[in-house]
Amino acid sequence: MQALLDVILPVFLVIGFGYVAVWRGFFTAQGVDALMKFSQNFAIPCLLFSAIANLDLTTSLDTRLLISFYAGAASGFALGTLGAYYIFKRGIEDSIAIGFCCLFSNSVLLGLAINERAYGPEALAGAYAIIAFHSPFCYGVGITAMEIARNRGGSPLTMIRGVARAMFRNVLVLAIIAGFIVNLGGITLPGVLRDGLDLVIRAALPTALFALGGVLMHYKPEGDARVIAMICFISLLIHPAVTFTFGTALSVPSDTFKTTVLTAAMAPGVNGYIFANMYGRAKRVAATSVLVATALTILTAWMWLMALG
Template sequence: MQALIEVVLPVFLVIGFGYAAVWRGLFSESAVDGLMVFTQRFALPCLLFRALSTLDLGAGFDPALIGSFYAGAVAGFLAGLLGARYLFGRDWEDAVAIGFCCLFSNSLLLGLPITERAYGADALAGNYAIIALHSPFCYALGITAMELVRARRAGAGTAGLPTKVAGAMLKNALILGILAGIAVNLSGWPLPVPIGDALDLMVRAALPAALFGLGGVLYRYRPEGDLRTIAFVAAVSLLLHPAVVWGLGQASGLPETGLRSAVVTAAMAPGVNTYIFADMYGRARRVAASSVLIGTAASVFTAWLWLAALP
């Protein structure tokens, strides 16, 4: 038990430091914005580029790993979508935004450091394989569903939908870092040593700065109403998604290292991108914002339980 607490707690303490610093006025909200711009647009894309440019793609992209994780993600999306519509009476556009909250787990800022602390840096190949597809897959599904719902409501066609989805994804710096890393990997071209060393400097700053900044961002997302819906999102994200991944991973014979990466990533709270998606469409913003905060707080305990259950 103590070992598991030592794995999980430091990650959430860094988030807590960021939260407390903004709460007590020691770090301004404008400074948080600047820090998140640095991490989201520069440091984290460098981390993903560096990892994917050297990843063994054949070993990392195990069909059982990818299939188990993303089947669980789709199950979470459908549970959130249908639950929001039929349990809580939200309209279809709100329901898509709430489904996105159940779809988009915090694979990068929480899943990556917790997996590394639990199992070591050599256990991260599965995490990076999941992360390489995570933003493209989730945004493609979420944007497609939202645009279909809006087109149906407006009685309009969907001829321009693929262009709209592709354009939205290619504006995301994380996706660009992923694509560039895979391109370099497939090309087989080695990076010049000075460029590699510069990227490594950026990479070392990425996760600690992003976790601290996440704490500051969460301070803004204090819960206001919709508590039943938020609790539902947290339950789907922290319990249903990893349970589906666990079951499918076991059934498909997923190796132990892949099972760990898939379940730990699936067990993470909704990421900040869920609020970005809700804000982009002006739908269910309060649910998305509060789900990030409450889900992250609850995952201190649920992450510990999933780690205890894993081999």
């Protein structure tokens, strides 16, 4: 119970403030959209850029950690896509969008906030190692699968061009690439630039959590209930369970093992809806899944915290 009170509820209180503020008319939908654009297009990219630029790659990029997390993510995508296609008889493009919801856990807005409160700032190195590859990996898998489905019988060059165009328009991917360039190139940023970045970074998580609450207020609990239940089950239980199994088998160090499993246990991120909206497929299911799974994370994250000790 103490973990629920100390770690999880403060994060969801900020989300709840955003939800209630929009619901009761204290904050406009346009204001929330502006906050989300600021957080997703400016503050979060600054956070990721700074984190990757200052990450100790020799110690943080543990291949065992990455294999454990992304084996779980890939399993989620495969199960979600196949389940939607074969069990629920959705079209292939709808199925890929549904699978993407099972693939893209909310590693930044929820993952960083809950991990920091659970294990302290020093535990975030493992989370940042995951995040460094999260958007490139997930969008790479999702966009490639969708472009293959959309270009059945078409030119491979057209498919490759579509994948590259979509990837390099993603500001999170660009921020991560820039961070790696600074890190690997040994580039030292001017102090005034670092200070400016730090000011923006401090606003990143609270602003994004508040805006997430406001955005979720517009997501009505509608859609195929069975498909939504499948997405929640895969995202909140299967993904972390596979990560836990691989992490145990590969002997991931205990300090990063907990962070890895807890990050895998997060609800689908808003990117699940963004991806569905980008292709105009399964948008209602994706939106509702983000809402329902985010609410369920209060209980499932508590469960995983208890299981991890």
